[in-house]
Amino acid sequence: xxxxxxxxxxxxxxxxxxxxxxxxxxxxxxxxxxxxxxxxxxxxxxxxxxxxxxxxxxxxxxxxxxxxxxxxxxxxxxxxxxxxxxxxxxxxxxxxxxxxxxxxxxxxxxxxxxxxxxxxxxxxxxxxxxxxxxxxxxxxxxxxxxxxxxxxxxxxxxxxxxxxxxxxxxxxxxxxxxxxxxxxxxxxxxxxxxxxxxxxxxxxxxxxxxxxxxxxxxxxxxxxxxxxxxxxxxxxxxxxxxxxxxxxxxxxxxxxxxxxxxxxxxxxxxxxxxxxxxxxxxxxxxxxxxxxxxxxxxxxxxxxxxxxxxxxxxxxxxxxxxxxxxxxxxxxxxxxxxxxxxxxxxxxxxxxxxxxxxxxxxxxxxxxxxxxxxxxxxxxxxxxxxxxxxxxxxxxxxxxxxxxxxxxxxxxxxxxxxxxxxxxxxxxxxxxxxxxxxxxxxxxxxxxxxxxxxxxxxxxxxxxxxxxxxxxxxxxxxxxxxxxxxxxxxxxxxxxxxxxxxxxxxxxx
Amino acid sequence: xxxxxxxxxxxxxxxxxxxxxxxxxxxxxxxxxxxxxxxxxxxxxxxxxxxxxxxxxxxxxxxxxxxxxxx
Numbered sequence: 250x251x252x253x254x255x256x257x258x259x260x261x262x263x264x265x266x267x268x269x270x271x272x273x274x275x276x277x278x279x280x281x282x283x284x285x286x287x288x289x290x291x292x293x294x295x296x297x298x299x300x301x302x303x304x305x306x307x308x309x310x311x312x313x314x315x316x317x318x319x320x321x322x323x324x325x326x327x328x329x330x331x332x333x334x335x336x337x338x339x340x341x342x343x344x345x346x347x348x349x350x351x352x353x354x355x356x357x358x359x360x361x362x363x364x365x366x367x368x369x370x371x372x373x374x375x376x377x378x379x380x381x382x383x384x385x386x387x388x389x390x391x392x393x394x395x396x397x398x399x400x401x402x403x404x405x406x407x408x409x410x411x412x413x414x415x416x417x418x419x420x421x422x423x424x425x426x427x428x429x430x431x432x433x434x435x436x437x438x439x440x441x442x443x444x445x446x447x448x449x450x451x452x453x454x455x456x457x458x459x460x461x462x463x464x465x466x467x468x469x470x471x472x473x474x475x476x477x478x479x480x481x482x483x484x485x486x487x488x489x490x491x492x493x494x495x496x497x498x499x500x501x502x503x504x505x506x507x508x509x510x511x512x513x514x515x516x517x518x519x520x521x522x523x524x525x526x527x528x529x530x531x532x533x534x535x536x537x538x539x540x541x542x543x544x545x546x547x548x549x550x551x552x553x554x555x556x557x558x559x560x561x562x563x564x565x566x567x568x569x570x571x572x573x574x575x576x577x578x579x580x581x582x583x584x585x586x587x588x589x590x591x592x593x594x595x596x597x598x599x600x601x602x603x604x605x606x607x608x609x610x611x612x613x614x615x616x617x618x619x620x621x622x623x624x625x626x627x628x629x630x631x632x633x634x635x636x637x638x639x640x641x642x643x644x645x646x647x648x649x650x651x652x653x654x655x656x657x658x659x660x661x662x663x664x665x666x667x668x669x670x671x672x673x674x675x676x677x678x679x680x681x682x683x684x685x686x687x688x689x690x691x692x693x694x695x696x697x698x699x700x701x702x703x704x705x706x707x708x709x710x711x712x713x714x715x716x717x718x719x720x721x722x723x724x725x726x727x728x729x730x731x732x733x734x735x736x737x738x739x740x741x742x743x744x745x746x747x748x749x750x751x752x753x754x755x756x757x758x
Numbered sequence: 759x760x761x762x763x764x765x766x767x768x769x770x771x772x773x774x775x776x777x778x779x780x781x782x783x784x785x786x787x788x789x790x791x792x793x794x795x796x797x798x799x800x801x802x803x804x805x806x807x808x809x810x811x812x813x814x815x816x817x818x819x820x821x822x823x824x825x826x827x828x829x
Contacts, residue, residue, distance in 0.1 A: 329807035367774025
């Protein structure tokens with residue numbers, strides 16, 4: 250019991266760290282590009298106003314960067330302590346991408362950040378501009394390697410398990426680096442950061458217009474952010490569609506949970522909105538929803554690129570569906586247990602030096618390796634993620650994403666018509682939309698991470714096995730400390746940022 | 759040439775840090791955070807991991823395999 254509590258506390262602690270970390274990162278990813286675009290306009294036009302605009306947003310970028318810069322380090326500590334089995338198991342795969350990320354971040358950021366902040370009037374305009382673009386590209390490339398590592402956890406490929414070292418060893422770097430799941434995860438995640446940044450710039454600019462301050466500079470900022478936001482939010486829609494296709498292929502259980510779909514069907518519609526029945530049981534043959542609004546055929550189209558295609562539901566995946574050639578979780582559990590037993594037998598044979606038994610066990614392990622994680626499940630329904638949390642988070646993300654596209658379009662249109670200041674209510678909506686960008690991104694993170702439970706590594710390792718056997722008191726203390734520390738830092742950031750926003754554009758000249 | 763180049767780079771950093779206003783409070787915040795992380799959390803909370811518990815890779819592998827194969 251206490252062991253389970255420890256795992257849950259470790260989970261909560263990691264979720265807390267990741268959620269706080271992801272409050273800072275997305276703004277860094279997108280704001281760096283918005284600043285680079287603004288500075289490019291300054292260099293192209295020579296208009297000093299654009300320099301003031303660039304410097305203002307650069308300061309807000311710096312504050313956000315300074316607060317967010319070290320939260321990621323805590324996650325590394327947690328990998329080592331709370332998730333020792335997991336981090337050892339994946340060490341060889343994660344080593345290369347994370348080392349590249351570290352080197353890129355170190356060299357690009359330490360060199361060109363300095364030029365970007367200190368280099369005004371010290372280096373040529375063009376060199377400064379190149380530095381700003383390199384910082385933007387560098388921060389995004391850092392995210393690439395992190396998300397490739399995360400993509401591998403969702404869809405492990407390009408590796409082989411070594412039973413002597415208990416490590417996944419990389420067989421093909423390019424297969425890992427160019428994994429379609431990793432690439433689309435990167436594109437979707439960074440684009441969500443761009444949208445957050447565009448909403449941030451639009452919201453603050455709207456506030457200036459409402460207060461009657463720096464109206465021209467605020468409108469200029471707004472038009473850059475709205476254009477950037479519109480383009481990137483449309484791309485977000487495209488990458489979301491591709492994510493849906495990849496999830497159907499690689500994590501069908503996650504897709505079924507996202508849709509609250511228990512019994513699969515051909516020509517499956519996508520639930521636009523619905524309320525799940527709280528007392529729904531596996532295999533009870535009852536519908537999943539108290540009520541729902543569905544777009545016909547859309548889930549089949551997104552998931553399989555075919556409106557007639559069959560999309561499996563949770564019960565199809567748990568109990569199997571012979572007609573559709575879907576293997577049950579029980580069958581996978583049996584193969585998983587063979588893999589775990591084979592690993593145990595291999596170790597015992599190794600101790601006695603029985604090479605024949607070792608070879609036999611290794612062969613058995615390799616044959617059933619793809620099901621290793623199922624060997625740790627206690628019952629078939631353990632393979633089902635929390636459905637309600639995944640379902641509602643997905644809807645929050647999609648509904649907000651659609652709203653953002655509409656908002657960017659309206660704001661851009663009114664900025665171009667040069668009368669946005671007449672629409673006070675819209676300006677207040679822009680201000681209050683800033684937190685919604687973060688809510689959408691966090692909801693997306695919940696879909697991606699909660700939706701793949703119970704897996705730490707899809708099909709290969711459950712979260713329970715990945716965790717270290719720590720005392721729950723230890724994890725509870727660190728969880729509480731983190732909650733206090735991160736909240737204090739967040740308050741500090743918001744305070745410093747609000748102070749700089751109140752100062753306005755002119756003082757940054 | 760190289761000497762002049764290096765001098766320019768060092769001046770960029772020195773003058774940049776000297777003239778910072780907002781940056782000073784940001785650096786202070788980063789310093790506090792690093793002290794908390796490496797001086798407190800690392801020492802007292804994250805004081806034990808595979809590297810501190812075991813000396814060799816074999817020992818670490820054995821520990822993980824034990825966890826992977828326990829009933």
